[in-house]
Amino acid sequence: MMQPLDAVAAIGRGTLGAVRHAGAIALFGATGLSHLVRPPFYGRIFLGVFLEFAFFSLPVVALTAVFSGAVIALQSYTGFSRFNAESAIAGVVVLSVVRELGPVLAGLMVAGRMGAAMAAEIGTMRVTDQIDALGTLSTNPMKYLVTPRLLAGVLALPLLVVVADILGVAGGFLVSTAKLGFSPASYLSNTLQILTTNDVVAGLAKAGVFGFLIALMGCYHGYNSRGGAQGVGAATTGAVVAASILILMFDYVLTELFFAR
Amino acid sequence: MTEPKIKIRGLSKAFGDKQVLDGIDLDVMPGTSTVVIGGSGSGKSVLLKCILGLIEPDSGSIEVDGQDILGLPRQARERVNAGIGMLFQAGALFDSLPVWENVAFGLLAQQKSTRAEARSRAGEVLAQVGLDPSVGDLSPAELSGGMQKRVGLARAIAAQPGILFFDEPTTGLDPIMGAVIDGLIVDCVKRLGSTAIAITHDMASATRIGDRAAMLFRGRLVWQGEAAALLDSGNPMVDQFTHGRRDGPIQMELRR
DSSP states (O other), X not given: OOOHHHHHHHHHHHHHHHHHHHHXXXXXXXXXXXXXXXXXXXXXXXXXXXXXXXXXXXXXXXXXXXXXXXXXXXXXXXXXXGGTOGGGHHHHHHHIIIIIIHHHHHHHHHIIIIIHHHHHXXXXXXXXTHHHHHHHTXXXXXXIIIHHHHHHHHHHHHHHHHHHHHHHHHHHHHHHHHTSOOOHXXXXXXXXXXXXXHXXXXXXXXXXXXXXXXXXXXXXHHHTOOSSHHHHHHHHHHHHXXXXXXXXXXXXXXXXXXXXX | OOOOSEEEEEEEEEETTEEEEEEEEEEEOTTOEEEEEOOTTSSHHHHHXXXXXXXXXXXXXXXXXXXXXXXXXXXXXXXXXXXXEEEOTTOOOOTTXXXXXXXXXXXXXXXXXXHHHHHHHHHHHHHHTTOOGGGGGSOGGGSOHHHHHHHHHHHHHTTOOSEEEEXXXXXXXXXXXXXXXXXXXXXXXXXXXXXXXXEESOHHHHHHHOSEEEEEETTEXXXXXXXXXXXXXXXXXXXXXXXXXXXXXXOXXXXX
């Protein structure tokens, strides 16, 4: 029969495990970043990952942004028309997209795409001894595999979010003008009136943090995968789930930081 | 008296409650090849990984050229590793890179040559292991198992290391290809004048590659001697192992 203290012990073990895990991830990320200022830097690896991150993720991010902007315009119209507040739709669309949906949805989409790809690639390298082989060939695996990916994540996601912001607003604009009867000129004027530099910068800063988290989770789970195909599969799932949850958690923290009064 | 190239004393390593290496003492003399035999899970790969710094032992010392390499700072450790080439059991070729870049990886990493020079050197080394330099443009996934082993060997010897490690070099190959790989290993070791350690359970391979041999059982070295004496060592454990007898002092445990 379970004693009351057993439950306390289980909670304690779980807490210690979570803290140990968080510490290991933080140390892993710090080690990866520390190699940015210690040569050599693997520019070719960085460019390859950056291209994969920024360019090949464009279609999925673009489609997500367009339809999200369009849906916000439609939903806002449904609600705001009850209070004769249709003129606020342009502002709602642009602020939602630039402050929240652009970075968060791009982050979640890229976490599914790049986080999984990184975890699978590095995990496969782990279970086939390729990471050990790097160590025997005068190459620090953290510097070769992790550092370029972290940097690529930080730099690539803000670029994707710029595209997502523009296309998200464009999606709202299209629905508002083609379906809801807004004048294109007044819609754009309202959009530009309400948007501030702070909104854009905050959204891009969020994107940089999310890009780092995606790369960190992909690399960490791949690097620490164990076993064969099952281990790589678990690493891939873990990377996507962890990155998605962290994106939503950090979104709240950064929103508090940037916008709470 | 000549000092050993690699000198191991009291090396121990446990994973949880499983003692994988238990007080290993081993000397490997310069320019010689030592073969370590033993059953699966006897600690052979862990021994090599400890020397390479991929696994940190619990206790003991490992000296290379008289220098204790355990606990060396990272850069000093990397300098030691730069003098070691390793052929991994499954090749461990980088599948994101073409064959030539795999072969020249160490040269490029050590910044010993430009990419053009490394490309040319990779072609030379591929020829040394019996592969056409045009193979350099292929991806590792396009190669057969035997070709992958040759490329792995080419990568191990490309930087002309003073020490070579071979982890199960003939596993998964047919007997003829196994003999070919063994021949290439012996040629490479002789040409470079390197000191080699090979781990294997292939007795034909062990006698072809090794000058000296040692047997690991439950983390301990239970026998050391000339490789030529492997099949007739007089040690009951070695005899049982090398002749593949079911009965003898070694009893297979179903679960440890």
